[in-house]
Amino acid sequence: MQPTKEQSLWMYENMVVSRRFEEAIEKAYLEGKTPAFNMANGPIPGEMHLSNGQEPVAVGVCAHLNADDIVTATHRPHHQAIAKGVDLKRMAAEIFGKSTGLSGGRGGHMHLIDPAVNFSCSGIIGESCGPACGAALSRTIQNKPGVAVAFLGEGAANQGAFHEALNLAGTWKLPVVFVIEDNSWGISVPKAEATAVIRNDVRAAGYGMPGHYVPGNDPHAIFDVAGEAIARARKGEGPTLIEAETYRLAGHFMGDAEQYRPKGEKDALFAKDPIPKMRERLLAEGCTATELDEIEQRADSLVADAITFARESDYAPESDALTAVFV
Amino acid sequence: MLDQPTNERRLTIARAMAEAMQQEMQRDPRVFVMGEDIAGFGGIFGNTRGLFEKFGKERVRDTPISETGFISAAVGAAMDGMRPVVELMFVDFFGVCFDAIYNQMAKNAYFSGGNASVPMVLMTSTGGGYSDAGQHSQCLYGTFAHLPGMKVVSPSNAYDAKGLMTAAIRDDNPVVYMYHKQLQGMGWLGTEPGATLNTPQEGYTVEIGKAKVVRAGSDVTLVGLAMGVHNALKAADKLAEEGVNAEVIDLVSLVPLDRETVINSVAKTGRLIVIDEDYHSYGVSGEIIATVTEHDVSKLKASPARVTFPDVPIPYAKHMEQFCLPNPDKIIAAYRKM
Incomplete structure (x- = not known):
């Protein structure tokens, strides 16, 4: 399954939006954190898990989804949220802790929930899997269209939650697709030292579903495999497990000195940065530089508007902390 | 009944x-x-x-x-x-x-x-x-x-x-x-x-967050939930034989907690015993007592008491488990100590 030109450009645009957004977040995050790094300072306090480098997986999968479909995501959720269509302004405002944010500042960057596009995420490793099964079950029981996609990291594939959810999905043949972003690092521990198998796609066999491995951090290859899996789910043929190789260009969180990385690894990863690679590919396929430049400019202004909106928004009254525990 | x-x-x-x-x-x-x-x-x-x-x-x-x-x-x-x-x-x-x-x-x-x-x-x-x-x-x-x-x-x-x-x-x-x-x-x-x-056949709701006074009394307030309510009612029957009139509150709901019903009852009786089959420390019994003392400690005529499960894993042997569980006699003993 190959993307149309329109789909390719959509993937490119969302990759660029995601990257530019994270560059802007990174810059804002560092404000107020020098000379001594203190996570609690600055306009964006707390942990920050950037997803730059991992954009291909999010766009290759979400290119097949519409607003009715469900995505449950991880503690590293920006690229997935953007690809699923979460409002960028409200997401930025949430990360800045503002009243106009998705939850008015109660959740922050690891807890982005946007019911308008059926997006949610959890800061707990592996906990995207069960809720995706439940949302898929909901559609099955109600006989409503829609599939659920659970994103997780390769480290999460060692959590019990992942295995329980896969068994549930396999047993009930749920319209759900599990997508592992294999960035090869669980914070500082390499995949090989934490995982009994070389590739997690083989684990699908234990749960009665097909498994696919997608090498190369290649949006087109991911689009292809995810397209088949999602179509299969839509036809009621059950779940699929996909593991896609990807690259974490940043640390686990901002402030991570990444001393665990082998020398030269980061340089090699940046040399394989999927965004310039995709631009080259699109040019080779006949897109014009002007067309791609326009996409990049549009991404720049979308991100700039979102960051401005976030900065200019007010904080909610502090007593709002005491509300919305119950609806 | x-x-x-x-x-x-x-x-x-x-x-x-x-x-x-x-x-x-x-x-x-x-x-x-x-x-x-x-x-x-x-x-x-x-x-x-x-x-x-x-x-x-x-x-x-x-x-x-x-x-x-x-x-x-x-x-x-x-x-x-x-x-x-x-x-x-x-x-x-x-x-x-x-x-x-x-x-x-x-x-x-x-x-x-x-x-x-x-x-x-x-x-x-x-x-x-x-x-x-x-x-x-x-x-x-x-x-x-x-x-x-x-x-x-x-x-x-x-x-x-x-x-x-x-x-x-x-x-x-x-x-x-x-x-x-x-x-x-x-x-x-x-x-x-x-x-x-x-139990009526037709559907109905019981309000979540509202406690019930299941036995009215004036001398001591016994607060519990689930099995604790039945132990409290049995204790209240025995206390009544001695002329002690116990009020029994069924909390029904822990969240939200109907603090007002408990406070009003203790304002009347001046004495509070909480019955809870959960562990003694850091639990419902402490919360109920804190609710009353935070509100107006002067209403209490005696230190509050609690009849709870001790802070140990629940033992298997029948005599050991029964030794640990709350029961009406323990509630009466707690009242006598007041």
């Missing part, structure tokens, strides 16, 4: 729970039930009997033994517009699935600023007294009630059991529904006769 008219429907808590679920499933296609052995088997404690036969396997689902998997699935289904009733067979099993409960079920409404809701019921059995030892006999009321974002109820009788289940299913928030095994009316677990009450 023994002289009820013959045309009344006396139901066990188990049947009352099943009837509430059945009526709500008929009323609302979004309601479905899942858990271990809740379909054809009807639930280990009888509370889903008849549902599978009536609604079939789509809406009454036996799950794999995967509490993390199916409880977090219930969260996902609830956020997608369904109203799942999901069973954690023994509350003791929360250890294998608590993330789904307190990090997802209880927090997603807050993390969405109230834009998303998680309307689900987590029903779970509590309590021992039948020598099932320390991993199948706990109450853990305080553990659940401590954590924000979930309502917590525990009925002491069938009337409340039905009304609370109906209210819990209709609630837009997650509700933890804790039913005490020895009140279920399952003969093999021993049965508390006071829990089997006249």
Whole structure:
């Protein structure tokens, strides 16, 4: 399954939006954190898990989804949220802790929930899997269209939650697709030292579903495999497990000195940065530089508007902390 | 209670729970039930009997033994517009699935600023007294009630059991529904006769967050929930023989907690004893006492007391477990010390 030109450009645009957004977040995050790094300072306090480098997986999968479909995501959720269509302004405002944010500042960057596009995420490793099964079950029981996609990291594939959810999905043949972003690092521990198998796609066999491995951090290859899996789910043929190789260009969180990385690894990863690679590919396929430049400019202004909106928004009254525990 | 008219429907808590679920499933296609052995088997404690036969396997689902998997699935289904009733067979099993409960079920409404809701019921059995030892006999009321974002109820009788289940299913928030095994009316677990009450056929709700004064009195306030209420009522009967008039409060709900009813009662009696089958420290009993003393300590004529389970794992041997459990005699002894 190959993307149309329109789909390719959509993937490119969302990759660029995601990257530019994270560059802007990174810059804002560092404000107020020098000379001594203190996570609690600055306009964006707390942990920050950037997803730059991992954009291909999010766009290759979400290119097949519409607003009715469900995505449950991880503690590293920006690229997935953007690809699923979460409002960028409200997401930025949430990360800045503002009243106009998705939850008015109660959740922050690891807890982005946007019911308008059926997006949610959890800061707990592996906990995207069960809720995706439940949302898929909901559609099955109600006989409503829609599939659920659970994103997780390769480290999460060692959590019990992942295995329980896969068994549930396999047993009930749920319209759900599990997508592992294999960035090869669980914070500082390499995949090989934490995982009994070389590739997690083989684990699908234990749960009665097909498994696919997608090498190369290649949006087109991911689009292809995810397209088949999602179509299969839509036809009621059950779940699929996909593991896609990807690259974490940043640390686990901002402030991570990444001393665990082998020398030269980061340089090699940046040399394989999927965004310039995709631009080259699109040019080779006949897109014009002007067309791609326009996409990049549009991404720049979308991100700039979102960051401005976030900065200019007010904080909610502090007593709002005491509300919305119950609806 | 023994002289009820013959045309009344006396139901066990188990049947009352099943009837509430059945009526709500008929009323609302979004309601479905899942858990271990809740379909054809009807639930280990009888509370889903008849549902599978009536609604079939789509809406009454036996799950794999995967509490993390199916409880977090219930969260996902609830956020997608369904109203799942999901069973954690023994509350003791929360250890294998608590993330789904307190990090997802209880927090997603807050993390969405109230834009998303998680309307689900987590029903779970509590309590021992039948020598099932320390991993199948706990109450853990305080553990659940401590954590924000979930309502917590525990009925002491069938009337409340039905009304609370109906209210819990209709609630837009997650509700933890804790039913005490020895009140279920399952003969093999021993049965508390006071829990089997006249229960109307038609659907009704019992308000979540409202305590009940189940016996009026003026000399001492006995506060409990679930089995604690029955122990308190028995103690009150014995105290009455001595001319002591005890007021008994059934908390019914821990979250929200009806502090006002407790405060008003103690304002009248000046004495407070809390009965709780959960562990002694850091729990419901301490919370109730703090509620009263924070409000107006001058209303107390004596130091408050609590009759609780000591801070030890629940022992297996019958004599050891019974030694630890609250009972009417311990409540009377606590009163005498005041």
